[in-house]
Amino acid sequence: MRRVPVWKWVFIALMAAGAYATYLRAFHGLGAVTHLSDQFPWGIWVAFDVLCGVGLAAGGFTLVAVVHIFNIEKYRPILRPAILTAFLGYLLVVLALMFDLGRPDRIWHALVMWNPRSVMFEVAWCVMLYTTVLFLEFLPVVLEKFNLQAPLKLLHAISVPLIIAGIVLSTLHQSSLGTLYLIVPHKLDPLWYSPLLPLFFFLSAICVGLAMTIFESWHSSRAFGRQLEVSLLGGMSRVLAVLLSVYLVLRFMDLSRRGAIGRIWEPRIESYLFLLEVALMALPALLIFRGHTRRPAVLYAASVMAVFGFVTNRLNVAVTGMERASGVVYLPKWTELAVTLAIIALGFAIFRLAVQYLPIFEETHEENRAGNGAQAEEDYLLTRA
Amino acid sequence: MAKAILFDSTRCVGCRECERACAEKWGNPYNDQIAEVEKLSAQKLTTIETHGERFQRRLCLHCAEPTCVSVCPVGAFEKTALGPVVYDEKKCIGCRYCIMACPFQVPAYEWSEILPRVRKCDMCYARQAKGEPTACTEVCPADATLSGDYEAMVAEARKRIADSPGDYQPYIYGLREVGGTSVLFLSAVPFNELGLRTDLPQSPLPPLTWSVLSAVPDIATSGAVLMGGIYWITHRREAVAKAEGRRPGRQKEVRQ
Numbered sequence: 001m002r003r004v005p006v007w008k009w010v011f012i013a014l015m016a017a018g019a020y021a022t023y024l025r026a027f028h029g030l031g032a033v034t035h036l037s038d039q040f041p042w043g044i045w046v047a048f049d050v051l052c053g054v055g056l057a058a059g060g061f062t063l064v065a066v067v068h069i070f071n072i073e074k075y076r077p078i079l080r081p082a083i084l085t086a087f088l089g090y091l092l093v094v095l096a097l098m099f100d101l102g103r104p105d106r107i108w109h110a111l112v113m114w115n116p117r118s119v120m121f122e123v124a125w126c127v128m129l130y131t132t133v134l135f136l137e138f139l140p141v142v143l144e145k146f147n148l149q150a151p152l153k154l155l156h157a158i159s160v161p162l163i164i165a166g167i168v169l170s171t172l173h174q175s176s177l178g179t180l181y182l183i184v185p186h187k188l189d190p191l192w193y194s195p196l197l198p199l200f201f202f203l204s205a206i207c208v209g210l211a212m213t214i215f216e217s218w219h220s221s222r223a224f225g226r227q228l229e230v231s232l233l234g235g236m237s238r239v240l241a242v243l244l245s246v247y248l249v250l251r252f253m254d255l256s257r258r259g260a261i262g263r264i265w266e267p268r269i270e271s272y273l274f275l276l277e278v279a280l281m282a283l284p285a286l287l288i289f290r291g292h293t294r295r296p297a298v299l300y301a302a303s304v305m306a307v308f309g310f311v312t313n314r315l316n317v318a319v320t321g322m323e324r325a326s327g328v329v330y331l332p333k334w335t336e337l338a339v340t341l342a343i344i345a346l347g348f349a350i351f352r353l354a355v356q357y358l359p360i361f362e363e364t365h366e367e368n369r370a371g372n373g374a375q376a377e378e379d380y381l382l383t384r385a
Numbered sequence: 386m387a388k389a390i391l392f393d394s395t396r397c398v399g400c401r402e403c404e405r406a407c408a409e410k411w412g413n414p415y416n417d418q419i420a421e422v423e424k425l426s427a428q429k430l431t432t433i434e435t436h437g438e439r440f441q442r443r444l445c446l447h448c449a450e451p452t453c454v455s456v457c458p459v460g461a462f463e464k465t466a467l468g469p470v471v472y473d474e475k476k477c478i479g480c481r482y483c484i485m486a487c488p489f490q491v492p493a494y495e496w497s498e499i500l501p502r503v504r505k506c507d508m509c510y511a512r513q514a515k516g517e518p519t520a521c522t523e524v525c526p527a528d529a530t531l532s533g534d535y536e537a538m539v540a541e542a543r544k545r546i547a548d549s550p551g552d553y554q555p556y557i558y559g560l561r562e563v564g565g566t567s568v569l570f571l572s573a574v575p576f577n578e579l580g581l582r583t584d585l586p587q588s589p590l591p592p593l594t595w596s597v598l599s600a601v602p603d604i605a606t607s608g609a610v611l612m613g614g615i616y617w618i619t620h621r622r623e624a625v626a627k628a629e630g631r632r633p634g635r636q637k638e639v640r641q
Contacts, residue, residue, distance in 0.1 A: 031496030038493045041484040069612050071619035102479020102501040109478050113459040119594050120458035120482050164612045168605050182593045183486045186585055198597055
């Protein structure tokens with residue numbers, strides 16, 4: 001950022017546009033800043049900020065499971081950046097909800113006015129609980145920075161149930177975001193509507209979690225002049241390739257079982273965007289299977305494609321697939337984009353600051369589990385060698 | 386006794402008195418300009434739609450098992466025993482899942498308000514509770530809109546079809562759509578020609594999400610136990626290796 005001041009200007013411009021859109025949203029209502037309507041009530045704030053935001057944060061629970069539950073210690077060096085991303089991601093999702101909800105002042109209603117039959121109710125509780133878990137998973141980083149031993153010990157004592165709770169909560173609501181759309185068989189295009197939506201959302205969330213971790217590691221290694229953990233990311237990318245393949249095979253089996261597979265070739269915008277989504281998921285798998293995982297540039301390209309494939313899928317479910325039945329054409333207003341871009345920019349800025357001032361990319365002895373610390377540190381050094 | 390509204394499009398003359406009465410009841414503005422826009426909105430909770438020479442009313446159908454009731458995270462909607470689906474604006478957080486999910490595209494939002502609410506027909510719940518007909522029924526000069534007990538409305542609809550089978554489609558729209566609704570439609574032409582969806586399932590929609598949601602406690606419990614078990618195994622393996630004085634096997638892989 002210091003060398004390329006133009007990014008600073010981009011950042012300032014995005015924040016200014018976002019601030020103006022925020023003012024309009026607060027004092028003139030949703031109608032003044034969005035192209036939403038009774039026919040199309042959910043736009044990109046739901047499709048991108050919430051659906052994609054939650055998904056892009058899935059690296060957190062995936063890596064926590066890999067390192068803590070499956071005890072694969074070699075991935076510990078990239079655990080903290082993944083947790084930071086997840087925590088930031090969820091905070092930004094909540095921030096986006098404050099724009100999208102008609103009555104953000106009543107966001108707490110979901111806590112006291114229960115409707116257990118509602119998927120949205122479950123999503124609300126999971127997001128809230130998991131954000132708390134992520135906060136507690138991230139807290140040691142801050143406590144270490146200020147060398148506060150007592151709370152660190154306390155967190156350490158509850159770490160296992162906390163970790164398990166985090167994984168379960170993530171699994172539940174990553175899939176629940178897909179369940180949200182089970183109620184609209186009459187509106188969502190058959191290319192995307194499936195009784196398996198919860199499973200598809202869960203699987204693709206793990207994929208994008210891995211892809212985001214590779215993407216971030218690549219960027220942080222460049223920004224901080226660190227060696228890229230190629231062997232680590234290579235292993236992760238192979239898991240990504242397998243999961244992407246499983247996901248795609250399931251998608252096509254499901255399409256064929258529902259008799260919707262022929263629709264792929266109909267000359268409609270839906271088909272084109274469906275094929276784009278599939279291509280962006282299939283290409284990274286092919287690249288990785290071709291064995292280029294030792295080349296960081298290929299790893300990076302594959303992860304970026306997978307992320308875009310994921311984003312395309314969520315936008316397709318929430319926008320492309322819902323448009324025809326609604327009878328209107330929805331394109332976001334500039335203020336909707338301004339808010340979304342400002343939130344993304346904010347995320348990048350906070351991530352950078354956190355990485356700069358907090359021990360994100362360093363493992364310290366205190367963080368490791370008793371008796372395992374020295375070994376983990378050795379592993380860490382070995383992988384860096 | 387559950388109530389219902391019966392709308393017979395063969396009798397509707399398009400006078401829009403129902404629109405006016407509805408606007409008056411809700412305190413909404415009503416004039417020629419508003420009348421011209423044949424679309425449900427936060428200001429127009431019922432509307433007459435012109436389809437060629439025929440008129441069709443649109444309003445909330447008050448489903449027997451309403452989607453809006455099931456999707457609302459804060460329980461702002463309620464299916465009353467009397468039939469009407471009512472909305473409590475004090476609970477609503479504005480997530481608009483009800484608008485997104487409604488199979489009949491009925492709920493409307495106050496997009497230009499700073500403190501917006503969802504708006505929809507409540508079948509004149511307060512009036513019906515007192516045994517009075519709905520505002521729209523009261524003003525209908527052509528008996529196109531009737532309201533009363535559900536059974537009586539179904540019987541009346543059947544009678545009209547039986548009395549002059551040539552004038553009607555042999556079908557009451559709303560008897561079976563998404564599991565049945567408290568508003569019933571009669572028509573001379575196929576219902577899709579009046580802008581109504583004829584491709585809706587005959588079973589209610591809420592079980593689609595409930596079948597997944599109801600599995601959540603099981604998934605959460607077994608998931609937590611599974612994770613705990615894997616945690617125990619992987620860490621036990623490591624502890625055993627350490628006690629035996631060797632490094633866990635995967636060290637090799639890292640060194641390569």
